[in-house]
Amino acid sequence: MEWFNAVVQGALLGGLYALFAAGLSLIFGVMRLVNIAHGDLIVLAAYLGLSVTLVLGIHPLLALIVVVPAMAVAGYILQRGILNQTLGQDLLPPLLVTFGLSVIIQNALLEIYTADPQKMNAGLLETASVSLGGLSLGVLPLLTFAVAVLVIAGLQWTFYRTALGRAFRAVSDNQDIAQLMGLNRHHIFGLSMALALAVTAIAGILLGIRTSFDPSIGGGRLIFGFEAVIIGGLGNLWGTLAGGVILGVAQTIGAKIDPGWQILSGHLVFLIILAVRPNGLFPRISG
Amino acid sequence: MSHRDYSVTRSSRAARVATVLGAILLVVLIAAPWWAGRADMRLMGELFLYLALASLWNLLAGYAGLVSVGQQAFVGFGGYMLFALTIFAGLPPVVAVLGAGVLGALIAVPVALLIFRLRGAYFAIGTWVVAEVFRLSFAQISALGGGSGSSLPTNIVRSMAASRDGRESLSYWLALGAAVLVITVVYLFLRSRKGLALSAIRDNELAAGSLGIDIWRTKFLVYVITAALTATVGALIFLQKLRISPDAAFSVNDWTAFVIFIVVIGGIGTVEGPIIGTLIFFALRETLADLGTIYLIVLGIVAIMIMLKAPKGVWGLIRARYDLQLFPLGFRVERSNNDKGT
Numbered sequence: 001m002e003w004f005n006a007v008v009q010g011a012l013l014g015g016l017y018a019l020f021a022a023g024l025s026l027i028f029g030v031m032r033l034v035n036i037a038h039g040d041l042i043v044l045a046a047y048l049g050l051s052v053t054l055v056l057g058i059h060p061l062l063a064l065i066v067v068v069p070a071m072a073v074a075g076y077i078l079q080r081g082i083l084n085q086t087l088g089q090d091l092l093p094p095l096l097v098t099f100g101l102s103v104i105i106q107n108a109l110l111e112i113y114t115a116d117p118q119k120m121n122a123g124l125l126e127t128a129s130v131s132l133g134g135l136s137l138g139v140l141p142l143l144t145f146a147v148a149v150l151v152i153a154g155l156q157w158t159f160y161r162t163a164l165g166r167a168f169r170a171v172s173d174n175q176d177i178a179q180l181m182g183l184n185r186h187h188i189f190g191l192s193m194a195l196a197l198a199v200t201a202i203a204g205i206l207l208g209i210r211t212s213f214d215p216s217i218g219g220g221r222l223i224f225g226f227e228a229v230i231i232g233g234l235g236n237l238w239g240t241l242a243g244g245v246i247l248g249v250a251q252t253i254g255a256k257i258d259p260g261w262q263i264l265s266g267h268l269v270f271l272i273i274l275a276v277r278p279n280g281l282f283p284r285i286s287g
Numbered sequence: 288m289s290h291r292d293y294s295v296t297r298s299s300r301a302a303r304v305a306t307v308l309g310a311i312l313l314v315v316l317i318a319a320p321w322w323a324g325r326a327d328m329r330l331m332g333e334l335f336l337y338l339a340l341a342s343l344w345n346l347l348a349g350y351a352g353l354v355s356v357g358q359q360a361f362v363g364f365g366g367y368m369l370f371a372l373t374i375f376a377g378l379p380p381v382v383a384v385l386g387a388g389v390l391g392a393l394i395a396v397p398v399a400l401l402i403f404r405l406r407g408a409y410f411a412i413g414t415w416v417v418a419e420v421f422r423l424s425f426a427q428i429s430a431l432g433g434g435s436g437s438s439l440p441t442n443i444v445r446s447m448a449a450s451r452d453g454r455e456s457l458s459y460w461l462a463l464g465a466a467v468l469v470i471t472v473v474y475l476f477l478r479s480r481k482g483l484a485l486s487a488i489r490d491n492e493l494a495a496g497s498l499g500i501d502i503w504r505t506k507f508l509v510y511v512i513t514a515a516l517t518a519t520v521g522a523l524i525f526l527q528k529l530r531i532s533p534d535a536a537f538s539v540n541d542w543t544a545f546v547i548f549i550v551v552i553g554g555i556g557t558v559e560g561p562i563i564g565t566l567i568f569f570a571l572r573e574t575l576a577d578l579g580t581i582y583l584i585v586l587g588i589v590a591i592m593i594m595l596k597a598p599k600g601v602w603g604l605i606r607a608r609y610d611l612q613l614f615p616l617g618f619r620v621e622r623s624n625n626d627k628g629t
Contacts, residue, residue, distance in 0.1 A: 034408030036356070085595055091407045095354050096551055096594050103544055104587035107580040219539060223419060226412045230405070264423040267416055271401060274413075278404035 005135055006252045012137070014248030015145030016210065018241040019203035020225030021232075022151055023196035025240045028229070030168045030192040031087060033094050037102035039222030041197060044105055045071050045204025046213050047113055050120055060120040060209050068201040075197030079190040087189070102218065109215035117212040126209065144206050148244070151199055152237050158195070159237075168192055220263075227270040233280030242281065246273075297615045305613040316463055320456040332459045332527060334569050335466035339520045340542065341549040341561035342466075343513045346473050348547075349556035350485050351509040352492075354407075357414025359543050360398075360421045361391050361514045363536030365521025367425055370531055373443045375430075380447050384461070384522040391518020395511045403507065415539065422537035436532025444529060458527050465520050472516065474558055474614050481505060482616075489556070540583075548590045554600025558614040563602050 020042060027033050035041075045067055052063040082101075086093035128139040159165040170178040171185045179185055207213060207221070224247060232243030247266050254265025273281070319328055340362070348354045368387035372378045378386060402413040426434040448454045476482050484505050487495035496502050521542075525531045535541070545568065553564020568586075575582040597604055605611060 034412065036411070082591070082595070092348065092354060092555070093594055093598060095356075095408050095411055096547060097591050099356065099544070099547060100587040100591040100594070103540070104584050104591075107583040107587070111580045111584070219415070220419075223412065223416055226409070227416065230409065230413075260423075260427055264420065264427075267420045267423070270416065271420070274404055275401055 001134065003253070003256065006256045007249050008135055008137070009141065010249035010252030011245045012141035012145045012248070013252060014228075014241070014245030015141070015148035016203065016206060016244070017224045017228045017247050018148045018244030019144070019151060019199065019206065020221050021228035021240045021244055022148075022155060022237065023199045023203070024222075024225045025229050025235070025237060026155060026196045026199070027192055029235050030172050031189050033083065033087065034098075035196075036095060036098040036222065037105060037218075038098075038200070038225060039220065040102045040105040040109075040218030041071070041200050042204045042207060042221045042225075043213055043215060043218045044109065045197075045201040046120070046208035047109055047118070047215075048201075049205040049208050050113075050118055053120055060122050060205055061125075064202065064205055067205060068198050071197040071201035071204075072194040075193040075195075075200075076190040078197075079193035080186060083193065084186050084189055106215050106218060113215065115214055115216070117214045118208075119212040120205070120208040122209045140206075140210060144210070147202060147206065148241060151202060152241050155195075155199070156237050164191065224266070227266065230280050231270060231273050233283035235284035236280075236282045239280065239282035239284070246281075293620050295618050295620055297618055299612060299615060301611045302613055302615040309613075313467065317460070319459060319463075320452075325455060328455060328459045329527075330569070330573075332462035334565060335462040336520055336524050336527070337546070337549065337568070338466045338561060338565040339469040340517065340546045341553070341565055342469050342473050342558070343517050343520070344543075344546045345550045345555060345557075345561045346476070347509060347513045349550065349560075350477065350482075350489055351506050352489055353506060353510060354411045355414040356411045356539065356543050356547070357416070357418035358513075358517055358546065359537045359539055359541070360414070360418035361395070361517035362521035362524065362542040363418070363425065363533070364394060364421055365391055365518030365523075366525030366531050366536045367431060368518065369522035369525055370431060370437065370439060374440065380443060380526055381461070384519060384526065387522035388515045388519035391521075392511050392515035395514030398514075399507055399510045403503070403510075418537055418539070422533045425536065426533040432532070434533060436530065436535070438530045439526075458523075461523055462527070465523050469516055469520070470558070470562075472512070474616075476509075476512070477558070477616055481508065485509065548586050550600075551590045552593055552600055554602030554606075556599075557602050557606070558616065559612075560600050560602045563605075564600065567601065 020039075024035065024038050027035060048067045048070060049060055049063045052058070052066045053060050056063075056066075078101075082097065083094065086097045122140070125140055125143075129136050130139060130142070131137075157165075159168060167178070167183050167188050170181065170183060171188050175185050178188075227247050228240050228243035230243070231246050232239030232241070246269065250269035251262050251266040254268075255262035257265070316331070319331065323331070340358070344355070344358055347358070365387040368390050369380065369383050372383035372386045373380055376383075398417055402410060402417060405413040425431060431437055444454065448457050477485070484495065484500045487498065487500060488502055488505060492502060521536075525536070528535075549564035549568045550561050551564070552567055553562065554560030571586065572582070575585065578585075593600055599607075
């Protein structure tokens with residue numbers, strides 16, 4: 001039963017990892033951009049949420065109303081202002097520019113909020129739990145997982161059922177022809193980054209309610225999201241959710257064996273899957 | 288005018304002057320223990336080790352197109368191997384430094400087999416995962432101090448040289464030697480047949496493959512050589528520090544972010560770039576370090592600006608203006624002056 005409990009808790013944790021990964025997966029799908037600053041943007045969203053809750057005195061989940069649009073606008077400006085200039089055949093510029101961005105965000109957060117760990121206060125939500133068939137499940141992890149499923153369903157719907165999604169798929173398939181068909185790819189890329197950072201904002205707030213955070217943890221969040229994307233297979237959003245769940249379960253089981261093994265066992269499962277199935281479990285597009 | 292008026296040459300006047308000046312500079316630097324203070328020597332030692340790391344990362348990313356953000360894996364591995372080989376195997380520190388390099392090459396083989404399955408940007412993050420695996424694994428080894436790390440025992444430190452001055456000089460010469468060795472290896476490698484293949488791959492991978500170049504093997508070779516030398520430099524870094532912990536050994540900021548900034552600012556894909564970049568980096572650091580985090584923000588902004596506005600870096604700007612190449616790699620056609628009659 002204890003082990004079953006660990007598996008269930010890990011699966012729910014996987015929802016958070018899928019949220020870390022969804023934005024990463026989206027922008028890679030649309031413009032083949034890998035954003036090294038993704039983890040730091042998640043942490044930035046958490047700090048924004050913290051500031052909003054403190055200044056307005058509202059519940060962290062209500063802070064989403066402010067943080068999600070703020071991050072989306074920031075994403076659009078970031079893409080149009082800087083990242084669009086780096087896109088091309090050479091993969092070095094986007095990688096190095098987002099790497100520089102990561103260092104800037106990290107140190108700016110350090111300058112403003114200091115290195116002290118912070119946490120958002122969500123009141124009852126943090127401790128509430130429900131009993132289900134002998135298991136005690138936290139309401140927050142359940143909520144996180146449900147949000148992850150909804151976000152991924154929403155992204156999937158956007159991608160395959162809306163005009164915006166059609167534009168995303170068009171520039172993803174062939175930028176030049178999409179441009180000829182009257183799409184402004186710079187605008188489309190801006191919108192995809194805005195959408196990705198809106199998801200990042202949700203991930204950041206849920207992270208900030210769940211655990212304490214400090215400016216240095218961005219790299220770790222990027223890696224978890226990245227592992228979920230690769231385990232699930234590139235370009236497959238439901239696969240990313242599955243990847244997040246596998247990673248979460250690997251971590252909780254590792255922690256059960258030895259607390260020092262939690263993160264390490266997640267990485268090891270990722271490396272094993274990479275060795276056995278280089279394209280992930282459910283690949284749609286090739287890297 | 289016939290074709291005899293022209294000759295193809297690798298060397299140039301600038302390169303010959305640079306060789307002479309470089310040799311003089313090297314002699315002056317070797318003699319540093321007799322003219323420099325202790326603090327200056329420590330600073331120069333650190334500069335040489337960063338220069339070595341930057342040249343290696345430049346070979347990897349600028350020439351082989353293997354953009355790694357996980358080279359701290361090998362820096363930390365080398366450092367830990369220095370401690371393990373001296374403490375458990377009783378090797379003299381200098382031998383252990385070389386041993387760390389050999390072990391770095393050995394560990395790089397399975398790592399490369401695994402992460403070469405990832406392409407482009409995903410390769411970059413994959414290297415970071417490997418570095419994290421190394422960090423978390425070494426944090427589990429209690430014989431090496433676990434998560435809090437350990438110091439090099441005094442008897443091992445003393446075995447390097449009897450006096451403190453002697454140790455500081457030795458550690459300085461080792462750092463200088465590492466920088467010279469790395470730059471020489473990179474330069475000779477690029478001039479060799481393999482280096483030509485590498486340049487071809489960098490310019491156009493598809494075309495290089497169609498000419499019969501084994502792309503995977505060439506990149507694999509570069510990755511393993513770089514790993515071995517990075518581990519050697521890592522061992523030297525922690526021989527200077529005399530203390531190691533997982534967080535310091537596998538720090539992404541210290542061993543990768545700074546190194547990337549150095550190469551980008553100096554000029555990626557040139558042998559000269561990392562040298563200029565290291566000098567600029569240390570000049571900035573010594574003047575702005577008091578600003579703390581602001582300094583790192585400035586460094587990040589400078590690197591982004593350079594990547595966007597002058598992707599070939601400072602050396603690229605100089606070369607575009609003066610057509611210089613201090614380390615002659617390319618061939619050039621020159622008009623010969625001495626036999627005008629023919």
